Amino acid sequence: MQEKGLLIVLSGPSGVGKGTVRKELFSQHDTAFEYSVSATTRLPREGEQNGVDYFFKTREEFEEMIREDQLLEFAEFVGNYYGTPVEYVRETLDAGRDVFLEIEVQGASQVRKKFPEGLFIFLAPPSLSELENRIVTRGTETEDIIKGRMKAAREELEMMELYDYVVENDHVENAANRVKSIVVAEHCRRERVQHRYKKMLEVE
Ligand SMILES: Nc1nc2c(ncn2[C@@H]2O[C@H](COP(=O)(O)OP(=O)(O)O)[C@@H](O)[C@H]2O)c(=O)[nH]1
């Protein structure tokens, strides 16, 4: 029987650098896992492509996906829906390939309940002041919203203890390399290797 792939979930507070670290990981030629493209109701930003960056949906279309149970998880984040189409995840894992999700923390908690065997990695900022710095530098939020995000970030940071690993996003390349090392280590730890050895020992 085909061994299943590993479900890798990268999450963490808004502004910590999840998207940046994910893009760094997927720009490296030796990245051996598949990116799960999310569905969202937010409008495309300049340069974003449907089916590559996100599947862009209307609210009605998204709500239909929810009703039809097409999402592994979904969350409402700053006024828009974001969710993971379940079919791609299941098919890819069943084919023995690893799937990578980059999602916010509410969605990650839902995945934890449905896929406890997944690998959950929390991306943490070097400090709260550096997190604030990154949100301010991105320049997409007003002062009031930044205060709200920082309050939310404290609650999100408390969820760190529910994850298997914490990676500090000090430098993007370092963080991406740590994520890759964790995935390699996890493969060594998991049953799939043991199965191989079991079979070998049975033959001898
Ligand atoms: N729960 C959930 N969160 C997602 C999904 N896709 C993206 N996100 C998260 O939604 C948040 C907003 O994403 P986006 O609008 O692209 O903005 P940015 O990542 O902050 O530049 C980020 O924290 C993403 O990690 C998803 O399928 N499910």
Ligand SMILES: Nc1ncnc2c1ncn2[C@@H]1O[C@H](COP(=O)(O)OP(=O)(O)O)[C@@H](O)[C@H]1O
């Ligand atoms: N290691 C890092 N050092 C400095 N700035 C970073 C680092 N990682 C990300 N950033 C910056 O922080 C901001 C938030 O990153 P982003 O990837 O959008 O976060 P998230 O997806 O977690 O909301 C962006 O302006 C990004 O360029």
